[in-house]
Amino acid sequence: MSYGFLYPEGVLDMAIKINTEKRIFTLETKHTMYQMQADTYGVLRHLWYGAKTGCDMSYLQDYPDVGFSGNPHDAGNDRTYSLDTLPLEYAGAGIGDFRVPAVEAVHADGSCALDLRYYSHTVKQGKYAIAGLPALYAGEDEAETLEVVLRDTASAVEVTLKYGVLPELDIVTRCAEIRNLGEAPVTLTKAASLCLDMGQGSWEWIHFYGRHAMERQAERRPLLHGIQESSSTRGTSSHHQNPTVLLCTPDCTETSGACVGAALVYSGSHQTKIECDQLGQVRVVMGIHPDLFRWELGAGECFATPEVLLSYSSTGLETLSHQFHRAIREHICRGKYQLAERPVLINNWEATYFGFDTEKILHIAEEAARLGVDMLVLDDGWFGKRDDDCSGLGDWFVNEKKLSGGLHDLVEKIKAMGMRFGIWFEPEMISEDSDLYRTHPDWAIRIPERSPMRGRYQLVLDMTNPEVQEYLFRVMSEVLHSADISYVKWDMNRSISDWYTQTLPADRQGEMPHRYVLGLYALLERLTAAFPEVLFEGCSGGGGRFDAGMLYYCPQIWCSDDTDARERTKIQYGTSFFYPVSAVGSHVSTVPNHQTGRITPFETRAVTAMAGSFGYELDLNLLSDAEKQAVTEQIQQFKAYGPLIHNGRYYRLTNPMTDAEAIWAFAAQDGSEILVQGMIFHAEANTLRHQVKLRGLCAEKQYRLDGTEQVYTGAALMVGGVLLPKAWGDYTPVSMHFTEV
Incomplete structure (x- = not known):
């Protein structure tokens, strides 16, 4: 059985191949094949995702009459044809498929059904982009795009499924655009980015759970019959469940067996549901969390979902990780520091916390410069009235009681020592005890007539508000222009609740959580474009927003607030399944460790921190002479090994969750x-x-x-x-x- 493909425009080596007679679409990368078919009734059926076969894989789909699985009206008396059993590319709700849907909508008449059927398709050279959202990018000669248009059988809802194919990376990307072609409004209540039905094989799943200071703990479990879920409703991708998932065969190891990985390019609330259905088939649905999502589509309006990166390996988890590492580092991360050597830095946080002044910072800087550190980063406490975490957030002007002479003088003195300078911001937050809150209490997220929930004594700014975005861009730009600043640590230290914004009417408040993320991305896009020489590092209480969406703007992210070397081996192990080592912020800290009290050898702390972007989180003046000499040697060692660490292939040789x-x-x-x-x-x-x-x-x-x-x-x-x-x-x-x- 052969493909029988027609090649668009007569090109024989395209990654996207279409059999127009059978309406089969095959996406090929170097080692993988993704195949789907618009069948007799226009239902877009998923046929295959796995190793290349050179074959029409529809022969595997032979379904019986399954009791209580109903049949579409246009299938007549064929009781073997059911949307409740067929593998589908993008499953609508309310039309007889009782599994987890990918999209749900409420029509003007109150009905909620979506029966999506094939309408048309287009093949384009290059990789699609998504307005307002981060997405994998590629050159015209590196990727192709397939767009498949589906239309509801009874309403004016149209869905365009977009597939980006990157052959050399063994990556397929997925997203959807949902458009209202009618005059009456339609309200989306769910709009997933990925629906992947795996009709064949036995699968286990790996997800990455955790908590603050213990992120991305790898957990592998057999799939149960029913639904399992990893998700976040915290307004961020969260410490608690990373927006990534792995499916693997029971015999899959680092070096053998089949596995599929999916990574959501998004930094807000998310959900991944995996359902093992009545026939043992597996469906994965991934995207924005529907519990915090409603979106009204007026006449002619369109909603674009975030993107999912998808990859397959027939040779184990190691190969899959290498594919994601390359895709994220070379086609998600951007800017000057995408591939560049990172500075070895020292951060004053665990050395001083809020208790510092100019003299103390310069004292740390002098010793750091003498030992070979490249950059000093001034963390929380340099601005407004900020002597503890109860006040000051939002007042992004220098506290000259602490920094006498201002920021410019401090930076010039540090530069004279041969070091660069970086600074900490927490732009999305506001303290009730701040000049900004006293002037603009309406800029904080809170529900009228309700007392807001605090986190770390702070509230959250309404990033859906253009005035808030403009204020933050202005004050941050003023700080960055005021001195020669080379690095920004962008922190975010609480989960978000009390969702309400004055920028939307009452019946559209469900749009706010996603609009918050769009506002965040818009601000990051402006700032990174305005300051292309600045290295932006993401942070959210450590690794609470470690996702591919943030890496589009910040090529490295502080991996965890837990700097204990033993615990970091587990955190960095889980992180490594999807994210490249160059994206991992990792530092040597003091002992007893400030999070666990554990005492580990100085060299061990350095070795662990080298598996990332290296630095120190302590007061170097308090070290012994032998330890200071070790710091110099560690920095020299990291600079020698740095190109290999960041550019080489990463191998997990043991599992720190179980091994000795x-x-x-x-x-x-x-x-x-x-x-x-x-x-x-x-x-x-x-x-x-x-x-x-x-x-x-x-x-x-x-x-x-x-x-x-x-x-x-x-x-x-x-x-x-x-x-x-x-x-x-x-x-x-x-x-x-x-x-x-």
Whole structure:
């Protein structure tokens, strides 16, 4: 059985292939195939997502008459044809498919059904963009776009499904545009970005749960019959459930087995529902959380969903991660620092908290400069009346009682030491004890006649309000123009509730949560365009908004407020399944650790922090002479290894959630070198040394371990493995660099 494809415009090597006779659409990347068909009744059926087969995969769909699964009226007496059993590309509600829908709407007559059927399609060169939303970008020669238009059988609702195909990346992107072609308004109550029906195979799921200071903990579970969900209703992507999901076969490991990954390019409330239906088929629906979503479409109006990045691997989770790492780093992250070397920085937060003045900051800076640090970042407390976290947010002007002489003088003194300067903002927040709140209480999110919920003693600014966006752009620009500032840490320290805005009428308040995110993105777009030389780092109480949407504006994100090296191995492990190492903000902090009280060796803390964008979160003046010398050596080591760490392939060699050690590696793309790092958690008496098998080397080449004369073949290191250092004390560091002889 062959494709029988017609190639648009006579081009034979296109990624999008269409069989016009059978109305089959096949999207091909280097190693994968995504296939769907507009069937006899115009229903867009999902046929296949997986390895390339070179075949029309509709032969796998042979459905019986399933009791209590009804049949569309136009299917006549064919009781084997049911929308309740067929794999669908974008499932509407209320028309006999009783599984999780992708889209729901309320029509002017109060009915809620959407029966979407094929209407037309278009193939375009290049990758589509989404107005007002971040999305993967690519050159004209790197991607193709398929647009499939579906129309409801009875109303004027039209849905355009957009598919971006990036062959070299093995990535397919998905989003939807929903348009009202009629005169009467239509209210959307759900508009998912992805509906993926997997009709074949047995699957497990991996999601990334957590809490503040313990984000993205990987959890793998068999799918149960019914619905399982990972979601956030906090107004952000959250510490608690990351907007990513993995499906994998039960035999899937790092290096073998089939797996599918999906990452939502969005920073607000989200939902992923996975349903294993009555026939054991699996449906994944991912997008904006419907509990915090309503959107009125007037005549001719259109709503665009956020984008989902989709990838498949037949060779395990490791390959899938590499595909997402490359896609996010090279086609989501933007600007000067997308691929550039990042400065080694010191942040004063855990060194001083709010208790600092110019003299104290300069004292920290002097020692940092002497030891080789590139940048000092001034964290919370430099503005307004801000001596604790009860006041000052929104008043983005320098507190000259703390910083005598102002920001410009401080920055010039730090620059004279040979360092650059960065600064902290929390733009989306407002304190009730602030000049801004006293002037504009109406700018804070709160429901009239209700006392608002506080988080960290603060309220949230209404980012749907253009006046708020304009104010923040103006005051932040004034600060950034006032001194030579090279870095901005953009923080966001609470969940959002009390949804209400004076910018919308009462019957459209359900639009506010999404409009908040659009307002945030609009402000970030303006600021990053106005200050292209500034490195913006995202933060939300650490990793509470670590998602591909924020990485579009901020090429790195503070991974977690938990700086304990042991805990960070688990946090960074979970983060690594989708996000590149260059996006991970990670620092060496003091001991006992401020979050856990744990004491870990100084070298171990440095090794763990090197698996990201390296820096320090402590007062260097309080270190011993030996520790200060170690800081200089650590910085030199990171600068030497930095290109390999950020540009190499990342390998999870152990699982710190279950194993006795956390070991990872960075291998050069050409296999010429590998850096193996991590820690052994606990020392034991009378035991063999721990060992791990490496990956990413060339089997036939020879490699020398730095600092020794020991030479190994790549095959030996990958098949036999390498002995780790003998553990002495808890949290023994591991750092081994092998180079091709």
